[in-house]
Amino acid sequence: MGDGGLADDPHNLGQSLNFLQGKILRIDVNGRDYKLQYGIPKDNPFAAKPPDGCRTEIWAYGLRNVWRMSFDRETGELWAGDVGQRKWEEVDLIVKGGNYGWSAREGFHLFKENVKMTNAIDPVIEYAHTPALAKESRFPDHGVGLSITGGFVYRGSKIPKLRGVYIYADYMAGTIWGLRYEGGKLTADEVLVKGIPRGAYPVFGQDSEGEIYALAFDGRVYQIVEGKAEPEAAKLIRSSRVLAADIRFHWFNATCCAEMIQFTRSPMETTPMTLSPSRTGRCRTRFSVMRRIQSSTV
Numbered sequence: 001m002g003d004g005g006l007a008d009d010p011h012n013l014g015q016s017l018n019f020l021q022g023k024i025l026r027i028d029v030n031g032r033d034y035k036l037q038y039g040i041p042k043d044n045p046f047a048a049k050p051p052d053g054c055r056t057e058i059w060a061y062g063l064r065n066v067w068r069m070s071f072d073r074e075t076g077e078l079w080a081g082d083v084g085q086r087k088w089e090e091v092d093l094i095v096k097g098g099n100y101g102w103s104a105r106e107g108f109h110l111f112k113e114n115v116k117m118t119n120a121i122d123p124v125i126e127y128a129h130t131p132a133l134a135k136e137s138r139f140p141d142h143g144v145g146l147s148i149t150g151g152f153v154y155r156g157s158k159i160p161k162l163r164g165v166y167i168y169a170d171y172m173a174g175t176i177w178g179l180r181y182e183g184g185k186l187t188a189d190e191v192l193v194k195g196i197p198r199g200a201y202p203v204f205g206q207d208s209e210g211e212i213y214a215l216a217f218d219g220r221v222y223q224i225v226e227g228k229a230e231p232e233a234a235k236l237i238r239s240s241r242v243l244a245a246d247i248r249f250h251w252f253n254a255t256c257c258a259e260m261i262q263f264t265r266s267p268m269e270t271t272p273m274t275l276s277p278s279r280t281g282r283c284r285t286r287f288s289v290m291r292r293i294q295s296s297t298v
């Protein structure tokens, strides 16, 4: 869940365990606990001995606006692309109870001095919004962008050299990258596809074989396949696959539950946002909902 602020996390919710915003949450959709419409898994990091006022739904915190996360189907690791504010986009490897820094930090960099923060986990990689800023990055040659789109660790068979590579993109820059992370270290990162239209591909998906697809606002599905040219290891081609075959796009997971959940303003001062069932029903409005959410992240 995003931090809920227009900019700068004005209520410092990212570092507060008392709010759901700026977090990755983990709930049991089949259970019912307290007065909630879902259960709290007993092994959630703060479920056993929650600090005062702590929301026990929290799995990880200090995240600004995760635009897509996914589990590595082979290792079970959870990967996320966290959209930055004005300077830094980042990829995070999410662990139980992990603090990813926002809004005390953006990427590897100090963002607010007055926000208390302990034990922040560094991003796996960060990239800057501008070439001038990139010089301050630990990854100055990465290339720039404005809004990250997290993807998947490739576990398909059609592009053997990409096996185990985490694939992610920048929505505005029109670049797709891949990185390899082994034994707690970044061992490779490179451009896979570049020069794709700005703002055209908002989300990745994968099929049952682990092949990766991108959905475009032209309404078509594109597949990532092996590239011929040396600088680009992969390319996007129009796929003959139709939507909703066995390809699961990220937001399907969110909307194909019993009913859609909508975020609305709460009248209470202490809870800036609340959860309420959506009247728009299930699954029908996927595309427009996705479009709206994406437009609020860039």
Ligand SMILES: [Ca+2]
Pocket: 062, 082, 090, 100, 101, 102, 105, 106, 107, 123
């Ligand atoms: Ca961070």
